[in-house]
Amino acid sequence: MKYSAIHLAIFIERSNRFIARCRLVETGEEIITHVKNTGRSKELLLPDTLVSVNHQPSEKRKTAYDLIAVKKGEMWINIDSQIPNALVAEGILAGKVQLPDLKGSINYLKREYTFEHSKFDIYFETDQQEKGFVEVKGMTLENHGIGAFPDAPTVRGLKHVEELRLAQTMGYHCYVLFVVQFPVISAATIHREMQPALYEAVGKAEADGVRILAYNCEVDQETISIKEAVPFDLKQKFIDPNQ
Known part of the structure; x- marks a missing residue:
């Protein structure tokens, strides 16, 4: 873009x-x-x-x-928080962003989909009658090649993770996808010290089958584009550069 x-x-x-x-x-x-x-x-x-x-x-x-x-x-x-959703939606449809565990090919995608008490960023269906949600989060916090989310506590983000766990138990394929809005990164993680409750919720979501993904981006002063999948490691140590 x-x-x-x-x-x-x-x-x-x-x-x-x-x-x-x-x-x-x-x-x-x-x-x-x-x-x-x-x-x-x-x-x-x-x-x-x-x-x-x-x-x-x-x-x-x-x-x-x-x-x-x-x-x-x-x-x-x-740092444009409106960009990640569009990048992921286009990336999924173009095959640039891969959602693991699906048997079929995505043949329907809708942005902004209400489920229970949340509005997820992306709802999709496949030609094998699979259904699922993708919640997209932009990541801009970085230190020593490690990216972390969030850089401030997020009640909305915590709620989304908890409701994705519920949807997963109901048979949906659920994903949290972090768009790392910079290119140089070795791993992405949750900023545990910033929001311990989110860290715990993500750990429980992973255990329940929710997939946590991260993709970095090529960025310059006027463009941004999805680059490739990067490792997400919940246990990766992160040192907050603001402390």
Whole structure:
């Protein structure tokens, strides 16, 4: 996926969860941007960091720019939380994203599907009468080549994992798929210290047959695309760079 009107900028500060101040590299103009990620991203959004912003002016918007990606060392990290769902849906249909344990081929896919008390990101059916759900989570937190989720406690994420366990017992094929929004990673895991309850829930879900998957991405300042499957290891040690 390619953004339409990318500009490079220098990050100044994050005023709140949704708004940040940046300075355009090409003109020096200070701008207000919408941060398309409600996570903390404290290790990424540092003063004087190079970022990319997408110019999308509209009378219906409060800001003319979206903050899309952040340069961390030599690596771009995409922080657009709206992108992972679309990447996975397209990846499944194109055969780029593989869902293990299925006997048939997926012949129906619907995004945003309500089940019990949750709305899962993807519902699918196969030509062998299999049905299932995929819940997609974006991963932007990284340290020493290890990616972790979440970077802030998520009540919604915990609820989704618990209801996927229920769906699995009812005969659905269920998956949690982490889209690692950066390229260089050796393993993905759950940030146990950030949310112990989510760590425990994922462990129980795995034991019940819910598959936990991770795919990294090729990322630069204006594009992002699914790259390949990477290992998910619940027991992988993770050191929070913000501690």
